[in-house]
Amino acid sequence: MAGDGNEASRLWRILRTTKQMCYDRGYELTEEECNISLADFKAAYVDESGAVYRQKLAFYARPTPDMQKKYTPLPRPGNPDPAPDIGTIHVDFSSQPSVGIKDLKAFAQLLNEKNYHTGIFVAQAAPTSSALKIIPSILPTVMEIFKEEDLLVNISRHELVPKHTLLSPEDKKRLLERYRLKETQLPRIRMDDPMARYLGLKRGQVVKIIRKSETAGSNTSAQPGIMDKRVGVLGGGQLGAMLVEAANQLRIPVNVLDVGHSSAKQVSSIGTHVEGSFKDREAIKRLAAISDVVTVEIEHVDTEILEEISGTVDVQPSWKTIRTIQDKYAQKQHLHGYGVATAQSVPLETASIEELKKASSILGLPVMLKSRREAYDGRGNFPVRTEGDFKPALEALGANKSLFAEKWANFRMELAVMVVKTKDGVLSFPTTETVHENSICKLTYTPARGVFDATNRKAQDLARKAVACFDGKGVFGVEMFLLDDDTLLVNEIAPRPHNSGHYTIEACRVSQYEAHLSAILDLPLRQEDLELREPAVMLNILGGEAKDSHLRIAEAALKDRWLKVHLYGKGQARKGRKMGHITVCAPTISEAERRIQPLIDLVDKGKPAQPYAPTKQPAKPTQPLVAIVMGSDSDLPKLASALQILHDFHIPYTTRITSAHRTPALLASYASSAASSGIRVVIAAAGGAAHLPGMFAAYTPLPVIGVPILPSVGDGMDSVLSILNMPRGVPVATVGLNNGVNAALLAVRILGAGDEGVRERYARYMRETEEAVREKDRRLVEVGAEEYLEGMGK
Structure with missing residues (x-):
């Protein structure tokens, strides 16, 4: 068969890469052989018809003396002069x-006969599984x-792939002795890693990785990992543990300062830990001495010592930022100074009724009385609704002495945005809805439910603006209130990963913990890396009355493997203590809610009613974007699928009965005012004569999608043609009989033309639909038609 130029060019690139790979491993090949030109390749390996002689591409090469040295084991008493564990290679x-099997057996026989x-x-394609055995x-x-x-491409030549150099056993020995390491403490590289395969690495070998640096030329790490900087963390709770888990994936050493066998220490295998309190000055100094970057998993630390050690170690975020954020009133004043919207606040000079009265007269009751320091998870807050609350509020918080009053915010929803501040700019994760119970975060919903795209953008902008006014790098949790008039106020900022960002582990390309490491270590990070892959719901597992209450919740969650369980290793539960969390991702937020609901019911079982109900999901926005109209209520069941689609895509809609024949005046009035009321798309369903879609289109400039309904008499073709055959100038898009699904999807597409959020959700829906079909195809090929039909119940 005659070949083509593309095939010759393709095999030329493959041969070059193969020889370059052997050369980089240390085999005796010349640069001229490795970089053969296309013309020389065609002259040597391509016949007159353009076909490539694949058999002639075969070659062999011997190891260089330097390669033999790298593959020669260290001398031992029983083997004082070991031979190199390497020889001639044949390709x-x-x-x-x-x-x-036959092909690989023949190749194996050749290798044995020639003593390669x-x-x-x-191979042109992957060998069969039986052949690989x-x-x-x-x-x-x-x-x-x-x-x-x-x-086809030599990955080692890509600018983003650092140079990998294999160390000899002697070099490896010196490395371990220099850093006082055991071999098991070195970071690992997977055998199927592309560079490991390229170099033909074996177990026990160590490579030196040399990266280009914008500021320092090149830096070297003698390890098969990502980073050689050591990260020190003040605090070893669950946030520190999840930070360590993210670091483990990149083989980044993390040193944890905390008491005992804390959560973070339990999951760390390559760090050197410090025993002591994260508020202990001497312990912090010891941590700084063995770390290149110091960060925090809790902001209630000694910033005086952080300021002191910042002269010798990189502290991120800045100690100045942590000091400001520690004092919640100072934090509010700092934000206010940069034009960031927050609730008005008044400090109390003393923890007294007189001072609280003075603040209340300025702000007006109700107010929220807050401790300026050492407050989190609802601790340090007390709602003051009337003067009768003055005394109990001060009794509850007065021991702190340093208090301030904050103007009451009538919010309809609490939102949070995880923000990442890097050396290059400020990035943000999606906007999250947070639901609190007893002032502790119970649930998060991402994306936030019932929030318009414009509000989501405003929340992102406000969060980034707030974080931009602080020094340093890392992840910040920005909590905010969404008021009834859609105004946004920043409530609090945490200079670290946050409970409201746990969902990012499963739902985003990069988690908040990976993002924090990337920011403080100056690793690459882009806004698109933080985008949501799938909607997610996160449920906190809080300790109950029983010491093993959290384990019962976790066991129940394992019944649905869509649910991902994270336990924090804190031992026995205490009431209200955060013991773990559960995250579920699904194609739609409604599906995620459905799957998490049994766990919410289990968590809520036996709980007394809350004196002040937590924020609930807000009602669907009053401003619908889609109007679904029908001539009779008998058409509504046929449109149930359309309603579900709009719900899943978070599209607010309204439904009306406007008969073209029985209520023509109502139809004309409603259709004429639809555009001015904010409706953007109309779905009109009708059977029989099916005049409703056309009549509606005659009265509105909005796009109208007609859904012909199968009538009780006939095959419905008259309904289809009635909607389809509209006169010129009055277009109506027409879908198939009873096909409310396509009508709703078309409406979503129309809305997506002007709303990026809707467009992204539709693109995700398309990807999921494609994957579902591909999975069915894979299953059919795997089991065959007969078994597949059995599974379908056919």
């Missing part, structure tokens, strides 16, 4: 479109399999 290119130490088999049987000969597509 073959399969001419068969598929590879089976290593063989690389380049023979590889271990040819040991000690090494056989590696690469698909042609794996070698």
